[in-house]
Amino acid sequence: MTKIRIGIVGYGNLGRGVELAVAANADQELVAVFSRRDPASVNIITQGVPVCRLDDVENWKGKIDVMILCGGSATDLPAQTPALASMFNVVDSFDTHANIPAHFASVDAAARPAGTVGIISVGWDPGMFSLNRLYAECILPHGKDYTFWGRGVSQGHSDAIRRVKGVKDARQYTVPVEAAMDAVRSGSNPELSTREKHLRECWVVAEDGADLAAIEREIKTMPNYFADYDTTVNFISQEELDRDHKGIPHGGFVIRTGKTGLNGETGHIIEYSLKLGSNPEFTSSVLAAYARAAFRLAQNGHSGAKTVFDIAPALLSPREGADLRAHLL
Amino acid sequence: MTKIRIGIVGYGNLGRGVELAVAANADQELVAVFSRRDPASVNIITQGVPVCRLDDVENWKGKIDVMILCGGSATDLPAQTPALASMFNVVDSFDTHANIPAHFASVDAAARPAGTVGIISVGWDPGMFSLNRLYAECILPHGKDYTFWGRGVSQGHSDAIRRVKGVKDARQYTVPVEAAMDAVRSGSNPELSTREKHLRECWVVAEDGADLAAIEREIKTMPNYFADYDTTVNFISQEELDRDHKGIPHGGFVIRTGKTGLNGETGHIIEYSLKLGSNPEFTSSVLAAYARAAFRLAQNGHSGAKTVFDIAPALLSPREGADLRAHLL
Numbered sequence: 001m002t003k004i005r006i007g008i009v010g011y012g013n014l015g016r017g018v019e020l021a022v023a024a025n026a027d028q029e030l031v032a033v034f035s036r037r038d039p040a041s042v043n044i045i046t047q048g049v050p051v052c053r054l055d056d057v058e059n060w061k062g063k064i065d066v067m068i069l070c071g072g073s074a075t076d077l078p079a080q081t082p083a084l085a086s087m088f089n090v091v092d093s094f095d096t097h098a099n100i101p102a103h104f105a106s107v108d109a110a111a112r113p114a115g116t117v118g119i120i121s122v123g124w125d126p127g128m129f130s131l132n133r134l135y136a137e138c139i140l141p142h143g144k145d146y147t148f149w150g151r152g153v154s155q156g157h158s159d160a161i162r163r164v165k166g167v168k169d170a171r172q173y174t175v176p177v178e179a180a181m182d183a184v185r186s187g188s189n190p191e192l193s194t195r196e197k198h199l200r201e202c203w204v205v206a207e208d209g210a211d212l213a214a215i216e217r218e219i220k221t222m223p224n225y226f227a228d229y230d231t232t233v234n235f236i237s238q239e240e241l242d243r244d245h246k247g248i249p250h251g252g253f254v255i256r257t258g259k260t261g262l263n264g265e266t267g268h269i270i271e272y273s274l275k276l277g278s279n280p281e282f283t284s285s286v287l288a289a290y291a292r293a294a295f296r297l298a299q300n301g302h303s304g305a306k307t308v309f310d311i312a313p314a315l316l317s318p319r320e321g322a323d324l325r326a327h328l329l
Numbered sequence: 330m331t332k333i334r335i336g337i338v339g340y341g342n343l344g345r346g347v348e349l350a351v352a353a354n355a356d357q358e359l360v361a362v363f364s365r366r367d368p369a370s371v372n373i374i375t376q377g378v379p380v381c382r383l384d385d386v387e388n389w390k391g392k393i394d395v396m397i398l399c400g401g402s403a404t405d406l407p408a409q410t411p412a413l414a415s416m417f418n419v420v421d422s423f424d425t426h427a428n429i430p431a432h433f434a435s436v437d438a439a440a441r442p443a444g445t446v447g448i449i450s451v452g453w454d455p456g457m458f459s460l461n462r463l464y465a466e467c468i469l470p471h472g473k474d475y476t477f478w479g480r481g482v483s484q485g486h487s488d489a490i491r492r493v494k495g496v497k498d499a500r501q502y503t504v505p506v507e508a509a510m511d512a513v514r515s516g517s518n519p520e521l522s523t524r525e526k527h528l529r530e531c532w533v534v535a536e537d538g539a540d541l542a543a544i545e546r547e548i549k550t551m552p553n554y555f556a557d558y559d560t561t562v563n564f565i566s567q568e569e570l571d572r573d574h575k576g577i578p579h580g581g582f583v584i585r586t587g588k589t590g591l592n593g594e595t596g597h598i599i600e601y602s603l604k605l606g607s608n609p610e611f612t613s614s615v616l617a618a619y620a621r622a623a624f625r626l627a628q629n630g631h632s633g634a635k636t637v638f639d640i641a642p643a644l645l646s647p648r649e650g651a652d653l654r655a656h657l658l
Contacts, residue, residue, distance in 0.1 A: 020589060024470055045591065101655050121658055128464065130658045131642055132601075135457065137657070138618040138645040139611070141353055260349060260614055262374065266606040272461075277595040282468070285589055289467040309653050313460055314638040316467040324638050326430050328466070329450055329459045 003029040004295045006288075007064040007088070009054065009080060011035050011042050013248070014093065015070035017284025019045055022068075025288055027318045031064050061087050065298075066291040069093075070284075078103060082110035085118040085305075089294045091287050093123040100126065100307075108305035117298045119306045122290045123283040124274055125149070129254050131308050132272040136256035140268060143258020146184045148176035148197060152250025152279060160225045161202055164218050166210030169238060171245040175199040176253065187257040187267045193228075200231040203245050205238045250279035289316045332358040333624045334392065335617075336417070338383065338409060339399035340364050340371050342577070343422065346613025347397045348374055354617055356647045360393050390416050394627075395620040398422075399613075407432060411439035414447040414634075418623045420616050422452040429455065429636075437634035446627045448635045451619045452612040453603055454478070458583050460637050461601040465585035469597060472587020475513045477505035477526060481579025481608060489554045490531055493547050495539030498567060500574040504528040505582065516586040516596045522557075529560040532574050534567045579608035618645045 006022050008015050011033055022028045023046065030049050035042050039051040052060070057067075067084050069092040071077050077094045084090050085107050094103050100121055107118040121127065125147065133145050154174045161170035180197050183190045202219055206212055216233040220226055236244075251274040260266045276282040290308070293315035297306070314321055319328075335351050337344050340362050351357045352375065359378050364371050368380040381389070396413050398421040400406050406423045413419050414436050423432050429450055436447040450456065454476065462474050483503045490499035509526050512519045531548055535541055545562040549555055565573075580603040589595045605611040619637070622644035626635070643650055648657075 017589070020591060024589065097658070100658050101651065104654055126658045128468075128599075131464070133657050134642050134646060134653065135460070138621075138642075139457075139614045260346070260353065260607065260610040262349060266610050268606055268611055269602075269604040270457075271600075271602045271604075273598075273600045275598040275600075277597055278589065281589040281595050282597055285468045292467075307654055307658055309643040309650070309658065310641050312639050312641045313463050313467075317463060321638070322430065324463065325433055325636055328462050329426070329429050329455045329636055329638065 001027060003027055004292060005029060005031045005063065005065040006291060007032050007034060007057075007060065007067045008070060009034045009057075009067055009084065010070035010076065011037075011044065011051070012070065013280035014284055014287075016045070017278070017281040018068045018070055018287055020281065021285045021288035024285075025292070025318070028288065028291070032060060057084065058087060064088055065295045066091060068287050068291055070287075073099075078106070081118060081120065082106045085111040085116050086114045087116070089117045089298045091119045091122055091291050091294050093127070093283055093287060094121045095123060095126055097126065104305045104307070112304045115298075115303045117294045117302055117304065117306060119290050119294050119308075119311065121307055123286050124276070125252065127283075127286055127308055128274070129252065129272070132254040132270075133256070134309060136254070136258075136270040140256060140258025140260070140270065142260070142264060143256050143268075144189045145254060145256035146192070146197075147252065147254050148181055149252040150174035150176045150198065150250070152252070152276070153245075153248050155248075157200065157202075157225055160222060161204060161219055164215055164222075166207050166215050167204055168207045169205040169241055171203045171241060173201040173203075175201055181253060181255065184255050184257065185269055185271070187259075187269065189257065195229055198229060200226055200229045202231060202233045203241060204233055204235050205241050206235055247277065248279045249275075249277055250282075251275040292316060292318065330356060332356055333621060334358060334360045334394045335620060336361050336363060336386075336389065336393040336396045337399060338363045338386075338396055338413065339405065340366075340373065340380070341399065342609035343613055343616075344399035345374070346607070346610040347399055347616055349610065350614045350617035351397075353614070354621070354647070357617065357620070361389060386413065387416060393417055394624045395420060397616050397620055399616075402428075407435070410447060410449065411435045414440040414445050415443045416445070418446045418627045420448045420451055420620050420623050422456070422612055422616060423450045424452060424455055426455065433634045433636070441633045444627075444632045446623045446631055446633065446635060448619050448623050448637075448640065450636055452615050453605070454581065456612075456615055456637055457603070458581065458601070461583040461599075462585070463638060465583070465587075465599040469585060469587025469589070469599065471589070471593060472585050472597075473518045474583060474585035475521070475526075476581065476583050477510055478581040479503040479505045479527065479579070481581070481605070482574075482577050484577075486529065486531075486554055489551060490533060490548055493544055495536050495544050496533055497536050498534040498570055500532045500570060502530040502532075504530055510582060510584065513584050513586065514598055514600070516588075516598065518586065524558055527558060529555055529558045531560060531562045532570060533562055533564050534570050535564055576606065577608045578604075578606055579611075580604040621645060621647065
């Protein structure tokens with residue numbers, strides 16, 4: 001079996017997760033890791049795989065089947081995904097929902113003339129949650145869907161707390177409100193405010209002598225991040241934070257309730273949930289599966305930008321169609 | 330907007346559900362219902378739509394975009410789906426898992442030369458549950474999936490009870506065992522026997538003077554249907570059965586747990602569940618969504634047999650790709 005040759009661009013939590021996910025897929029092999037850092041400073045897990053300068057990526061044209069892009073959505077991917085799509089099939093996890101149309105357009109414009117495939121916004125939200133919103137809406141057009149996130153660590157909110165004066169370290173958990181989920185499952189189609197859907201739970205390490213009341217007040221009133229939520233702030237030691245809040249778990253729920261019948265008298269609930277031990281490792285696993293699809297689509301002459309909505313599920317599997325029909329259908 | 334012209338073949342619970350589902354989809358219109366019964370004896374809901382003899386279906390070639398087949402998997406669909414696929418795009422809910430490969434082959438052989446698309450085994454299991462087994466396996470290759478059914482009415486088991494001597498009417502519920510689901514969610518990959526996964530709950534109306542103990546014994550020891558399960562038998566009156574057990578609810582769970590990380594140290598749970606007020610109405614709603622996909626695939630020059638694994642999710646939606654990316658991704 002010729003393996004799908006994978007390149008990784010960017011080696012943080014996500015890049016490391018992709019490295020592990022590729023190793024877990026028997027039909028894929030890691031060929032090179034690309035970084036903007038000095039390659040000598042980047043230590044990867046896989047033996048015998050080179051770490052290369054991103055500036056030299058062009059030399060790898062024809063030697064890598066799919067590049068999995070592991071940079072951030074704020075500044076890395078808007079530039080990197082189109083640039084790399086002009087040379088390689090690419091998959092990214094671009095997750096700034098509001099900018100997806102523009103990102104799709106720029107990747108499409110780069111990939112089409114190059115004859116490459118670029119699958120964007122792959123992961124769990126956007127990604128698996130989006131798919132579940134789509135499937136459920138198509139099946140139950142008369143209904144309403146709700147997405148809840150958590151319980152899980154929000155990196156962005158943790159960072160926001162760390163920028164508060166007197167804060168040494170912090171971890172923020174987004175927690176879905178059980179009562180809101182139950183109201184949704186009842187089929188009553190509740191209108192839920194931001195505050196009613198999620199709680200924000202903060203674990204904060206303060207600097208010695210810091211004004212704890214001031215820190216708590218500043219967190220709870222922070223616009224966009226916390227002001228619209230019921231927020232709890234817990235002060236703990238660095239040791240406790242390191243011991244009890246080291247992981248990056250996440251997850252959530254997509255719930256759609258809908259009605260069928262002559263007069264909408266029949267109710268149905270479709271629910272999808274994830275409980276992830278590690279947000280980046282799960283996202284990476286989704287990226288690796290979609291890399292397989294990108295490779296196959298390109299082999300079959302497709303090109304341009306795609307999203308999870310455009311990918312037939314069978315393309316994600318290493319198994320043959322007949323095998324899937326006999327054993328999974 | 331030109332609507333997708335739908336025909337329904339077979340007008341039982343499923344056919345009636347498809348009629349309602351088509352009415353719920355603004356881009357579809359019901360054109361005709363076909364039955365083996367005398368058309369004069371078949372009363373449908375939609376005004377102005379003809380009920381026709383199935384024998385005359387050939388006259389409708391070119392007047393119907395997609396035929397939705399609502400017969401049974403035992404004898405109807407193995408003959409009807411290939412026969413109709415030679416004239417029309419078709420969608421069916423063939424659900425005899427063991428015979429799917431043969432059914433796929435016979436539909437494919439009929440559809441390819443005719444230039445039609447035949448999507449088979451559409452519904453929730455096979456169907457949405459299959460999709461969730463596939464997606465979850467592709468994302469977490471090192472893991473295990475479990476399917477639980479219920480709580481819901483099994484038509485086949487209810488029929489089996491009705492064939493017992495002294496039984497006037499009956500309803501059987503398949504009930505997933507909560508402890509087994511919790512064991513699965515723990516990530517321990519338990520080996521579960523048939524008995525450990527599901528209970529069978531029977532509600533039986535006996536004929537006057539029937540031997541209740543004999544009925545209960547015969548049900549509980551019935552091979553294949555009940556012998557391998559913990560089964561409860563409750564005798565009630567016809568009035569109680571009609572009042573409390575009229576509906577055809579169903580549902581279930583697909584749960585996959587898997588591991589990622591350098592040494593499989595990170596656990597994840599993917600869970601999909603359905604709680605359906607009416608099994609046939611939900612299955613019908615899935616059929617109507619896949620009819621849209623069949624129409625589009627045929628329009629784009631595709632032909633042959635397909636399953637839910639082969640259908641890109643966007644094909645199920647009446648919304649444009651750009652709209653989906655902007656609002657659902």
